[in-house]
Amino acid sequence: MNDFHSWAAVVVFVGAYALIISEKIHRVAVALGGAGLMMAIRATDDKSAFYSERSGIDWNVIFLLMGMMMIVGVLKKTGMFEYLAIWSVKRARAKPFRVMAMLVVITAVASALLDNVTTVLLIAPVTLLVCERLGLPAAPFLIAEVFASNVGGTSTLVGDPPNIIIASRAGLTFNDFLVHLTPIVAVLLLVLLALCRVLFRKAFVYDDDRAVEIMALEEREAIRDPRLLVQGLIVLTLVVAGFVLHPVLRYEPSIVALLGAGLLIAISTAETGEVLKEVEWPTLAFFAGLFIMIGGLIDTGVISEISRQLADLIGGNELGGSLTLLSASAVLSGVVDNIPYVATMAPVTSDLVRDMGGASDHVMWWALALGADLGGNATAIGASANVVVLGIAERNRQPISFWQFTKYGLIVTAVTVAVTIGYVWLRYFAFG
Template identity: 40%
Template sequence: MGWPVLASALAIFAASYALIFSGYVHRALAALVGAVTMIVAGSALGFYPYHAAVASIDMDTLWLLFGMMAIVGLLRETGFFQYIAIRAAKIARGNLTILFLSLGAATAIASMFLDNVTTLLTVVPVTISVTEVLGIPAGPLLLMEAMASNIGGTATLIGDPPNILIGSAAGLSFNAFLTHTLPVALVVFAAAMAFLLARFRRLATPHAADVEAVMAMDERRALTHPQAMGKLVAVLGLVFALFASHSALGLTPGVVALVGAALCALIVRPNVEAFLHGVEWDLLIFLASLLVLTGGLEASGALAVVGRWTVSLAGGSTLLLALILLWVGAGLSWVLSAIPTTVTLAAVVRGLAGTGIPLTPLWWALALGIGLGANGTPLGSAANMVLISIADRTHQGVKARAWFRDGIPVALLSCLIASAFLWLGIATGWFL
């Protein structure tokens, strides 16, 4: 491709990202405008015809997100997640250290199997209610929950959209994430909780004043449709079993999620509005548009140039290249957020095919860097922004200064741990 094509694609890409983060229009609409502009320019200049733009959309990723959103949306309406959060608070019995750790563990575990945005949408309101009863500030707990959700989401294929994108682009299975990113996430979670608990040690008094009020909360009252909840939990268990065996069955993760959503529709028989209510359509539009936008940049040859420059910078070393991707992914997620960073850097990694560099460790580096680095700033992930929005509406805001003060050290500590695992994994062949 010539320089006019490269310049046009880069200009459209840069302008689109500027519009996305300007706040002038919703980010999904801004990305859609950028995608349409890229298609028009690509067709006119001959480097990105319409059929190539359609092919750039990873439908399995979109089906996976759609299916899981539909299932979790129905489950959320039954009060299941509120039930779990209240149980976690009661297990603590007023001990704020136990409350801190139990809410963190519950959030991280839920985010391993559910979209982390959905996890926070359900956990945060209950956490705020519990802190109001106890008479303690909610901010430190909410910040911890956002970080726990990002760490937990890094552990599995379906935990957050970046992993879904990476898994689809690299052909990595559900079980592959369990054996590679889960061990890293467990160590990072322990380190992050230790750091945050030390930072918030003023909360760790022996017992809170209103223990009786917490213990008097009836978690069963949170369950609005217990029979439907039981059926949905059973379907979710089946979906997880299918995720664990989807490669042997010849099914893609997207098809597994659709099977689960279809079973929910047959067993629970919700109306159409209830079934579609939990689907975040703006996220699906945003993601599809970003894929088209980045596909145009890839078709122009710009990302191949970036890839060759990166390989040259690493001197052909797989470890150094993986470390560069891990830290660049983490840094970009602080500014651009996780999904745009993943879409862009995934295209760069794809462009390295045929260079002789093994791609598998690079995909793991990308997943770890973006997933764990997202804790650094409020813009790091969609979950971070959702938490801030909910907290602001309830007058329990999380201050940006507090996030930078604690989020950046957690992100740096997490990436250092991930770098050590990456070195060990490449040296032993575990990550190859």
């Protein structure tokens, strides 16, 4: 990393990151401006930015988000989210922490079957309505759900995009992820619930009057368009089935989401223009700019250089290497999106595994997956779900600042990664 383009790319990325943290300029403007500068200094170009699978915009992510946002936009018109909000509050007896615990568990479980971005797109509208009914700040609940989505998505092959990359490179199956990662994710979910009880304790204010009002409501009355609800649920079920059957059908989630959105608009009375208004266009633009900036770091060899330095540090020590890879992945995935990070680290990890004679029980691959997935909780832009929820909160006039998210995210990441390090040591080395 001795040439001008590499150092210039680092300066642009660090400068953009600093501006996002400061929040003096809107993050979308920063991301798009940073992307433009990356092209201006020739750290990347239009072909890499728009067409490269390795270092360009991940169009699968963009169109997955767009398709699911359209489906959610149609479902909003049915009253389904109001129904779910009233139902969940009544089941939790209007106790704020019980409500948060219920939403966190639902989010984690759903994120194991769907990708975590789709899950938060479906859960966030319910959460906003729940908080409105109970007179509670929405930010703590939304932040807790993001943590749950990233933790829950770690447990399966389809739960988080980096897992798909790892499975393909290492030859791992859906059942491999269930056997090796689901046990620690179950433990981490309990840890997360305990952390939420402490971190967000000031938000758990019980209001007797509001509780009485909500308990008296009949959730069925919230449904405004039963026919559209049935149509929407049928399409949503087909889309979810398409996600789960990805290993068999071989359709990318983005294609499934777009087909679902198109089908729902075609068979329902929903107006295309109204549905498109529900799409979080600023969020999509932010992702595009972020992908291009990270692509500049990839094209100039910055991320590869970091990977090589990590490989040199690990050497042939399997225990030290696994724990170093896990910790380093958690740190780096809090700064750059974990999808390009894992795509870059996968060949490095493959070489490490080969040099160590196969590495027992694929422990290096599990270390990479755990570090990259859990590290996404560290900052407000560490994972796709984080960015999506911040965009939804801003659109609903309940903005979550970078530091408001990150001050909790750093704690959750530190604790969950520490627990995971203990799990890796115990399972694969102490008793392995």
